[in-house]
Amino acid sequence: MKFVWRILGVAYGQLVVFRRQWMWIAQSLLSTVGLVVIFSMWGGWEALRHMAVVLLVITGWSVGLNISAQSIGWDRVSNEYERRVASPLTPLEYLLGSVLGAFIPFFVSDIPLVVLFATMAGIRVQGILLLILLSLVATFLGLFLSLSVVLRIRNPMNISAVTNPLQTLTTMLPPVYYTPLLFPEPLRTACAAIPTTALVDLGRALSGQAAAYPVWLSAASIVLWTAITFTLMKYRFKWGHE
Amino acid sequence: MSVEAFELGKKFGETWGAKNITLSVGKGSVAVLAGPNGAGKTTTTRILTTFFKPDKGWARVEGFDVVKEYREVRKVISYLPQGYGMGGDVTPEEFVVSALMTRGFSYFEARREARRWLEALGIWEIRGRRAWVLSGGERRRAVVASALAVPASVYFLDEPTAGVDVEGRYAVLKAVREVASSGATVFMTTHNLAEAQVAADEVFFVNSGTTIASGKPSTLVEALPYKFKAVVDKRNHLPEGIRCIDLGDKVVIYARTRGELYGIVEELRTSIHEMREVDLEDAYLNAVKVR
Numbered sequence: 001m002k003f004v005w006r007i008l009g010v011a012y013g014q015l016v017v018f019r020r021q022w023m024w025i026a027q028s029l030l031s032t033v034g035l036v037v038i039f040s041m042w043g044g045w046e047a048l049r050h051m052a053v054v055l056l057v058i059t060g061w062s063v064g065l066n067i068s069a070q071s072i073g074w075d076r077v078s079n080e081y082e083r084r085v086a087s088p089l090t091p092l093e094y095l096l097g098s099v100l101g102a103f104i105p106f107f108v109s110d111i112p113l114v115v116l117f118a119t120m121a122g123i124r125v126q127g128i129l130l131l132i133l134l135s136l137v138a139t140f141l142g143l144f145l146s147l148s149v150v151l152r153i154r155n156p157m158n159i160s161a162v163t164n165p166l167q168t169l170t171t172m173l174p175p176v177y178y179t180p181l182l183f184p185e186p187l188r189t190a191c192a193a194i195p196t197t198a199l200v201d202l203g204r205a206l207s208g209q210a211a212a213y214p215v216w217l218s219a220a221s222i223v224l225w226t227a228i229t230f231t232l233m234k235y236r237f238k239w240g241h242e
Numbered sequence: 243m244s245v246e247a248f249e250l251g252k253k254f255g256e257t258w259g260a261k262n263i264t265l266s267v268g269k270g271s272v273a274v275l276a277g278p279n280g281a282g283k284t285t286t287t288r289i290l291t292t293f294f295k296p297d298k299g300w301a302r303v304e305g306f307d308v309v310k311e312y313r314e315v316r317k318v319i320s321y322l323p324q325g326y327g328m329g330g331d332v333t334p335e336e337f338v339v340s341a342l343m344t345r346g347f348s349y350f351e352a353r354r355e356a357r358r359w360l361e362a363l364g365i366w367e368i369r370g371r372r373a374w375v376l377s378g379g380e381r382r383r384a385v386v387a388s389a390l391a392v393p394a395s396v397y398f399l400d401e402p403t404a405g406v407d408v409e410g411r412y413a414v415l416k417a418v419r420e421v422a423s424s425g426a427t428v429f430m431t432t433h434n435l436a437e438a439q440v441a442a443d444e445v446f447f448v449n450s451g452t453t454i455a456s457g458k459p460s461t462l463v464e465a466l467p468y469k470f471k472a473v474v475d476k477r478n479h480l481p482e483g484i485r486c487i488d489l490g491d492k493v494v495i496y497a498r499t500r501g502e503l504y505g506i507v508e509e510l511r512t513s514i515h516e517m518r519e520v521d522l523e524d525a526y527l528n529a530v531k532v533r
Contacts, residue, residue: 002346009343009352013332016340020331020372079323086291086321086398089344097344241295241312 006089010097011104014071018105025109028059032110036117039177045121050179052118053131053203058171059110060103060135061196065142065170066163067102073150073159085240094239099139111135118207127207134206138199141226145170145195148232170196180212192217195225243302244269244396244427245290250299251451252285259285261451263299267444269395272418272428274438276526277448283431284324286448287400290429291321304395322389324400324431327381328373334360334384335369341388359391360384362420364413379406386414396427403437415441439463439522447529455529462525468496470503471524472517477510487527496520 018025032055039047072095075081084094111132118128146163153162170176174194175183180201183191191197192213198221205211205218243266250263260282267273275283288294290301292312300307306314328337335356342352360366363383373381386402399418403411411434418428418441432438438445439459447455447462455462468485476493484506485496492515497503500517507514 005343005346005348008349009340009345009347012336012343012349013340016332016336017330079326082288082291082293082323083321083326084344085293086316086319087345087392088317240292240316241309242293 002088003090003093006093007097007100010084010089010094011101014098014101015104025105028106028110029113032113048117048121049123049207049209050204051177052114052121052123053207053209054177054200055114056111056118056128056131056135057138057199057203058176058196059106059114060138061142061171061199062167063102063106063142064099064139064144065146066160066167068098068139068143069146069150069163070159071098071102072147073163076151077159091237091239095143099143103136103139123207123209130206131203134199134203137222137226138196141195141199141222141229142170144226144229144233147237148229151233151236170194175212176200188212189217192221195222198222198225243267244271245273245301245303245429247286247290247301248299250286250289250296250301252289252294253297258282258451260289260296262453263448263451264453265446265456267427267429269427270422270425271443272422272430272441273444273446274442275429275431275446275448276433276435276438276522278433278530281448282451283448284400285451287321287324287398287429287431291319291398292316318395319398320389320392320394320396321398322386322400322402324404326385326400328385328388329381330374331372333370333372334365334376334380334387337373337384338388338391342391345392355391356387359387359417362390362413362417363387364410377407379410382406383410383413386417390417390421394426396429397421399428399430401431401433403432403434411437435523435526436521445522447526449530455525459522463520463522466520466525466528467498468520468524469498470500470517471496471520472503472507473515474507474510474512475515477512485528496524 036048036051039051115128146166149166150159150162174197175191176196180188180191180197198218201211201213202215202218202222205215245267247263247265251261252259263282263286275286277283285294289296290303290308292308292315295309302308303315304318308315338356338359339349339352342355343349347355357366360369363386365380365383368376368380382405389397389399403414406414415437422428442459445456445459445462446453471494473492473494476491487494495506497506503517
């Protein structure tokens with residue numbers, strides 16, 4: 001049981017920030033509502049169905065890539081990391097706690113709202129549950145990718161200057177908010193190599209919508225990215241004995 | 243022995259952060275590693291807390307090798323890094339509770355323990371205030387509370403009283419002595435040798451990465467060839483054949499007896515600003531041969 005409290009202890013430290021600075025959550029909620037309204041106005045129910053998938057997946061992706069990675073990056077700068085190393089806390093418990101601490105605020109705010117939109121758009125409960133699981137996968141993949149970059153920066157005094165552009169690069173430019181079907185081949189298939197594109201397209205398939213790629217292709221892309229980024233991150237994520 | 247190190251060294255590129263650290267600390271004692279900036283105190287502490295792997299020598303904490311048995315070491319220590327602080331919107335209570343939960347305490351157990359240690363450090367009344375409204379000393383006391391609240395066999399505290407006011411420093415030292423009297427070992431680093439003289443059972447002087455002297459504070463002071471010192475105005479030149487330290491417009495002179503001191507002052511035709519018995523700081527200065 002102690003390991004559970006250790007994970008919760010790491011999460012607790014982060015949750016305090018969100019509790020005090022609730023405007024971050026408010027901003028996220030407003031952004032979610034805004035995007036849903038914009039896309040629905042242009043594309044109706046079909047756009048809303050697509051947006052529900054995107055928002056569930058990308059919320060998870062952002063939590064991992066931006067929020068958790070920043071928290072871990074700042075721990076390294078502030079000596080919190082040193083203190084945690086000199087304790088029974090394991091690297092896995094620390095990572096889980098960091099993700100949990102960032103995930104909970106958005107899970108209790110954004111995700112119920114998106115689930116409501118998804119239900120309104122006709123996505124079944126089973127599909128919604130699978131999307132939430134996919135969101136968790138996106139969280140960890142985003143975290144591994146971000147850490148594999150952040151942990152290689154020698155003097156990370158402004159970590160958000162790395163994670164924010166990384167988030168923009170992976171969510172705004174590639175076919176995430178729009179379908180890769182708009183591209184001609186071979187560009188269309190090549191986009192499956194982008195992790196966020198693969199995640200969203202797999203999400204569409206899991207929620208019973210038409211997907212641009214076969215499920216195996218999206219899944220293979222996600223698995224490959226997870227393996228590569230985990231390896232890159234693990235090589236730099238030292239837990240003491242540096 | 244609770245903490246042992248033998249010819250411990252750690253290199254960063256071409257520079258030795260610690261070069262030749264040898265020490266042993268008995269259980270239930272307060273040991274202080276004292277030395278100037280860059281002496282190797284923090285590097286030594288980081289090796290003992292399993293953050294760095296030494297490049298030479300060995301060290302053991304509670305009998306566990308810091309390299310081969312690092313997992314066991316991490317279970318029995320609590321560490322307060324230098325410069326570690328609390329900031330932003332967290333309150334002292336939340337800070338200590340979070341630290342205890344990451345050691346396996348349930349939330350409710352953590353709150354009970356947090357109260358005990360916040361009271362011991364004299365900051366229970368401000369437990370609910372956010373860090374950004376607290377003074378530096380109050381924040382530091384909360385940070386020390388978070389380290390001492392953890393049940394450990396050895397506490398490593400790197401500059402625990404940095405930035406703390408006089409009253410706060412004594413609250414911290416009192417808490418440190420209470421921890422030691424319960425059987426745990428406290429391994430502290432400090433620049434403040436007056437604190438070490440008051441709180442420490444053993445002192446290790448470190449300079450340029452090497453242990454240069456060690457012993458009980460009283461033993462180190464008694465080993466000095468001088469018993470008294472005086473701060474006097476400096477004349478044109480430093481007195482020959484007399485142990486002294488140049489302070490620019492003043493000089494500290496040392497002597498074996500009061501009579502000898504007065505004789506030196508008269509010979510120099512100068513005036514005394516302050517005179518007292520030598521202390522641990524003088525023992526350190528003598529060890530590093532500061533002039």
